[in-house]
Amino acid sequence: MDRLWTDFVNSDYHDWRGGDRSEDRLGNASWQQDFLNRWQLEAPVPASIEEESTMRSFRDDLQSLAIRLSIGTPFTEKDQAWLNDFMRAGEVIRRLVLQEQxxxxxxxxxxxxxxxxxxxxxxxxxxxxxxxxxxxxxxxxNPDCRWIFYDDTRSRTQKYCDDKMCGNLMKVRRFRAKRKLNSNGEKSET
Incomplete structure (x- = not known):
């Protein structure tokens, strides 16, 4: 399940297949516009150099926090204050709106x-x-992927951002490593 924050954090793309291709999509105007459209948000495109720099710093810190939480590190008061500072900057008003429901x-x-x-x-x-x-x-x-995701499985045991891409790739890597180990470790009969 894609969430707003995971989509933002994963704008730092790394080749999940192990290649050296990576892309920081935050600086890409078409990515910015697609992101805003997908989440029904508004901001000027392209973002200024200063805005991009602030967004990168925020993204990297949010990614770091997500990784710390994913390995069981407790959420701290410092983390709470940091998130509150960012949320405080986004002023909102309440409005009564008519939805389908x-x-x-x-x-x-x-x-x-x-x-x-x-x-x-x-x-x-x-x-x-x-x-x-x-x-x-x-x-x-997948150590080459680096994506952060939200595990929406019932068992809460999802290991890969996508079972068909990273999951299959890692399964093939394990199979090949095991086969290589077996072929090197087998004794030949003479």
Whole structure:
């Protein structure tokens, strides 16, 4: 399940197949626009150099926090203050809106800029923690991938961001390593 915060954190792409290709998508205007459209957010595109720098720092710190939580490190007061600072920067107003299911009170952003976007990302991450689902935050077991994901499986045992890509790749790597070990370790009969 893709979440706003995982989509943002995973903008730092690394070749999951083990190649040396990587791409920091935060600086790509088309990625920025697609991200905003996908999550129904607004900000000027392209982001300024200063905004990109702030977003990179925020992304890297959020990724680090997610990885720490995924290995069982407790959430600290310092982490809480850091998230609160980012959420505070994203001012919202309450507005009554009509949805297909009926009336709803929505939090509507006051500003349309990247600070607001980071506030929404921080809020989505915080909601993951509030809902008690921080233990479902995972880092892909494929060391080449580096993606952070939310484990939405019933058993809470998902190891890879995608079983068909990283999962299959790692299965093939294990099989080949085992086969190589067996072929080197077998005694020949003479």
């Amino acid at each position: 009926g009336l709803e009170v929505a939090l509507v952003p006051i500003h349309a800029h990247w600070v607001q976007v980071m506030a929404e990302v921080a809020a989505d991450f915080a909601m993951t923690l509030v809902e008690g689902e921080g233990k479902r935050i995972r880092s892909c077991d």
